[in-house]
Amino acid sequence: MQPFAICNETFGDWPWDRVCRFVAETGYQGVEIAPFTFAQAVTDVSPEQRRLIRRQAEDAGLEIVGLHWLLASPKGLHIHTRDEALRRRTVDYLRALVDFAGDVGAPVMIFGSPAQRRLEDGDVAGAWERIQDSYRQVLPTLAEREVVLCQESLPAPESDFILTAADAARMVRELDHPNFRMMLDVKSMCSEDRPAAEIIREFAALVRHFHANDANRRGPGFGDTDFRPIVSALKEAGYTGWVSVEVFDYSPDPETIARDSLRYLREVFSAA
Secondary structure, eight states: OOOOOEGGGGGGGGOOOHHHHHHHHHHHHHEEEEEGGGGGGGGGSOOHHHHHHHHHHHTOEEEEEEETTTTTSSTOOOSSSSSSHHEEEEEEHHHHHHHHHHHHHEEEEEEEEGGGOOOOOTTTHHHHHHHHHHHHHHHHHHHHTTOOOEEOOOOOTTSSSSOOOHHHHHHHHHHOOTTTTEEEEHHHHHHHOOHHHHHHHHHHEEEEEEEEEOOOSSTTTSOOOOHHHHHHHHHHTTSSOEEEOOOOOOOOOOHHHHHHHHHHHHHHHHOO
């Protein structure tokens, strides 16, 4: 059976234990964490708090499936900046996130963070070289904590660097490390100039995580995006990982988003 998860920032200021209970009662098997919902910096989350986060999810019968929105806070970080001191701070914080992921039991981290990877003066070649150097510095910690960092492609206008799934796949292939893979996001794939199903079939072997949303930034089933060919491509490719609901438009309310997104996903996966 396909496992489904949902991202915790969907629920706004709900306490973590309430999020876990509702997500489990709705029928999800997992929950995905945006670290900024717990603290401005994960270094401020104590060992005791980390154990509690993990235990409350487990008590609800949920797995913590991953982290995303990695560099949304603290403010000012940048993964490939020419400012070496700032880049070192960013790499150090990324390592701290890996430790946080390991402590709460999250097996993947999704690197989106469009503002924190924005180009400086259009320097694509330099950014590519520096971001790889940054990632390579984090790889030993990823391997030690058994966490996989997944490159996310983000289209314009959200991002101006690593815009397509092909860009993300190139990064994975060039780094060539088992703890570095890519993820796919339906909204982002819908911005490309070919069908999402075609993208899935080409890159499925490199994909470790999958975000489900509509091209309109709402939940799956809340717009015109047809998930049937998407789900068929995932099944044909043998993808058995998490399908995690991530939305950017939080209307009408968290409960409706969670329930109706899961109902739609179950329908299309059952029919595929």
